[in-house]
Amino acid sequence: MDTQKLLGEVAGQLLSGAIKVVDLSAPLGPDTPLIKLPPELAVDTPKVEIHAISRYDKNGPWWAWNWLKLGEHSGTHFDAPQHWITGKDYPDGATDTIPAQNFVGPVNVIDCSKEAAADHDFLLTVDHIKAWEAKHGAINAGEWVVMRTDWYKRNGSEAEFLNANETGPHTPGPTAEAIQFLISKDIKGWGSETIGTDAGKAGGMEPPFPAHTLMHKANRYGLASLCNLDQLPPKGAILIAAPLKIEHGTGSPIRALALVSKQ
Numbered sequence: 001m002d003t004q005k006l007l008g009e010v011a012g013q014l015l016s017g018a019i020k021v022v023d024l025s026a027p028l029g030p031d032t033p034l035i036k037l038p039p040e041l042a043v044d045t046p047k048v049e050i051h052a053i054s055r056y057d058k059n060g061p062w063w064a065w066n067w068l069k070l071g072e073h074s075g076t077h078f079d080a081p082q083h084w085i086t087g088k089d090y091p092d093g094a095t096d097t098i099p100a101q102n103f104v105g106p107v108n109v110i111d112c113s114k115e116a117a118a119d120h121d122f123l124l125t126v127d128h129i130k131a132w133e134a135k136h137g138a139i140n141a142g143e144w145v146v147m148r149t150d151w152y153k154r155n156g157s158e159a160e161f162l163n164a165n166e167t168g169p170h171t172p173g174p175t176a177e178a179i180q181f182l183i184s185k186d187i188k189g190w191g192s193e194t195i196g197t198d199a200g201k202a203g204g205m206e207p208p209f210p211a212h213t214l215m216h217k218a219n220r221y222g223l224a225s226l227c228n229l230d231q232l233p234p235k236g237a238i239l240i241a242a243p244l245k246i247e248h249g250t251g252s253p254i255r256a257l258a259l260v261s262k263q
Helices: 003-016 113-118 126-136 158-162 176-184 210-217
Strands: 019-023 049-057 060-069 077-079 104-111 144-148 189-192 221-224 237-240 251-253 257-261
Touching (some): 003 019, 077 210, 104 126, 126 176, 176 210, 189 210, 210 221
Parallel strands (some): 189 221
Antiparallel strands (some): 019 257, 077 221, 104 237, 237 257
């Protein structure tokens, strides 16, 4: 295969609009929903702040620019293996050491939107994944797997997005067995439309927070607060999810994108 010719054809298809670029990211600003943790357990990420340095004024007469205050895991973001204790020792597990090749790959979109609408605590199981594969084809090594729930439509309200009450947060996600099954298929990483890669009740699972604990133990990646997965086909799209190259970074806000055939 002439890969140079193939890339030229892809470029032409992008220019013609035959390949569409879908934005999978939420806006990043002061109202971006952020995870809330029990104060006895952990310190929360502070609110995103955007401060002007200049705006065509005495501080910079011909330009505008800002400085930001934000956590690595704010908004639509990438989880590196070193984000979790189980992945802390990987030398290639930080945002500045992960090979750039790993940020791009085919994506499998498992649609659980109806189930999540009916049950906010819906859990994706191995049986669900196998049924999806029987219909759409095998999930292959080196591919991304993401869980569509349409949860991103709640993104305008932190309270609705976190969906927590006196019993804790109630958001859909995977079982530990589902994550282990996907790891056994040698996937690149796992993504969700919720505040984190785990279900709201994942703290009570075994192991706790399996999407974090198991994925990062396997030196795999996580994507959280994804948007617009309803615009992607089950198979056939290419996902681009590149974090900032933060020194020793455990994660990063991203502008996640997907390349999708318009046909």
